[in-house]
Amino acid sequence: MPRILVTNDDGVRSPGLRALAEALVPLGDVTVVAPASETSAIGHALTLQRPLRLDDLGERWYAVDGTPTDCVNIAIVHVLGGPPDLIVSGINLGLNLGDDVTYSGTVSAALEGALFGVPAVAVSVDGGRGDWHFGPAAGAARRVARQVLARGLPRRTLLNVNVPRGEPDGFRVTIQGDRQHGTIVTREMDPRGRPYYWLGMSDDHWIPDRRSDVQAIRDGFVSVTPLHSDMTAHAAVDVVEELSRKF
Ligand code: MN
Numbered sequence: 001m002p003r004i005l006v007t008n009d010d011g012v013r014s015p016g017l018r019a020l021a022e023a024l025v026p027l028g029d030v031t032v033v034a035p036a037s038e039t040s041a042i043g044h045a046l047t048l049q050r051p052l053r054l055d056d057l058g059e060r061w062y063a064v065d066g067t068p069t070d071c072v073n074i075a076i077v078h079v080l081g082g083p084p085d086l087i088v089s090g091i092n093l094g095l096n097l098g099d100d101v102t103y104s105g106t107v108s109a110a111l112e113g114a115l116f117g118v119p120a121v122a123v124s125v126d127g128g129r130g131d132w133h134f135g136p137a138a139g140a141a142r143r144v145a146r147q148v149l150a151r152g153l154p155r156r157t158l159l160n161v162n163v164p165r166g167e168p169d170g171f172r173v174t175i176q177g178d179r180q181h182g183t184i185v186t187r188e189m190d191p192r193g194r195p196y197y198w199l200g201m202s203d204d205h206w207i208p209d210r211r212s213d214v215q216a217i218r219d220g221f222v223s224v225t226p227l228h229s230d231m232t233a234h235a236a237v238d239v240v241e242e243l244s245r246k247f
Contacts, residue, residue, distance in 0.1 A: 002028035002085035002149050005113075007071045008092065009105025011038040012063040016091035019134035020123060021061075023142045024088060027149060029060075031084070033075035035105075036063040040092075044069055044108035054078065068109035076116065086149050087113035090123030091137045095162050097213045098177035098206070101227060110158040114229050119148045120158040126165045126217060137163035140171070140222045156230060162213055162223040172221040177212035180205040 004024050008017045012034040024030050036055065047066040054074055055063040062079060064071045068089065076083050089109035096104040106122045113120030121144055125137035140163050153159065160176075182202030190196050206214045216223035 003080060004028040004030045004145070004149075005072070005075050005080065005084040005087045005118075006030055006032045007034045007068050007075070007087070007089050007109045009035065009039045009042060009068045009089070009109065010093055011035050012057070012061070014038075014093065015132065016093055016125070016134055016137075019138045020088060020091045020141055023138035024145055027142065027145055028085065031060045031062075031075065031079060033062045033064060033071045033079055035068060035071060036065045039067050039105045040094075041103045042067050042105040042108075043103055044111060045105075046070060046073075068105040069112045072109055072112040072116075083116050083118045085119070086145060087118050087120040088123065088141060088145055089113075089120070090125075090161075091134055091141065091163075092122070092124035093127060093132055094124060095126050095217060096122065096124040096160060097162060097217065097223070098179045099181065101160055101176065107158075107160055107227070110160070111227070111229055114153075114156050114158040114227075117155070119153045121145060121148060121161055122158065123161045123163070125163045133165075136167055140168065143171075144224065154226075156228055158227050158229075160213070160223075160225040160227050162217055162225075164217045164220050164222070166220070168222045169220045170222070171224055172216040172219070174213040174216045174223045174225045175209070175211050176225055176227070177209065177214040178207040179214075180207070 092106040101107045110120035110122040123141045184200035186198045213223040
């Protein structure tokens with residue numbers, strides 16, 4: 001049986017994690033190693049300044065008081081005793097589209113898998129105001145995982161899977177969407193009269209592109225975006241070569 005590592009960034013108690021683990025049971029031996037508490041938007045962070053604890057919750061479920069990337073490392077070295085055949089991260093409560101992948105702990109756990117040479121998939125689902133339905137996302141995760149286990153993925157590549165609300169119309173291979181970057185930072189006063197700041201989500205102003213992940217979600221399709229750990233702007237190398245003559 002293939003060995004499948006499941007993790008997330010919403011924390012070990014997230015219903016999305018359980019839905020994902022259960023969906024993958026028919027495909028292999030599933031081990032869950034997930035953050036003890038929510039670490040959304042923690043990106044690809046590693047915890048290096050303090051020790052980490054691994055809590056055995058039974059039935060091959062473990063919690064780590066760290067980040068998703070910590071979980072993948074501890075799982076490979078101390079839980080599984082080597083790389084698994086597949087890493088699946090999610091099901092995240094909320095989409096990970098466009099540039100949000102750079103903040104996402106969900107996507108970063110899969111990225112860590114790709115760095116280890118392990119085929120890896122991140123799965124996120126759209127939801128309303130707290131009404132989460134994992135059935136279609138769990139089904140999509142299983143279908144993608146089955147093919148990735150059978151065929152593998154290109155080197156240093158992971159799949160970022162986003163699932164729309166309701167029953168999807170099918171799968172669409174997409175590119176990372178492009179959004180005008182904005183920010184909302186609220187400033188308030190604490191009870192002692194000192195200001196504090198709270199970061200919020202800014203509005204969605206997507207640059208239209210029929211191939212994009214956000215367009216697939218808007219059209220009711222499961223979006224499957226191949227991402228790469230190589231962040232080199234290959235198309236810009238010639239431009240920078242030209243620039244470098246003036247360095
Ligand atoms: Mn999350």
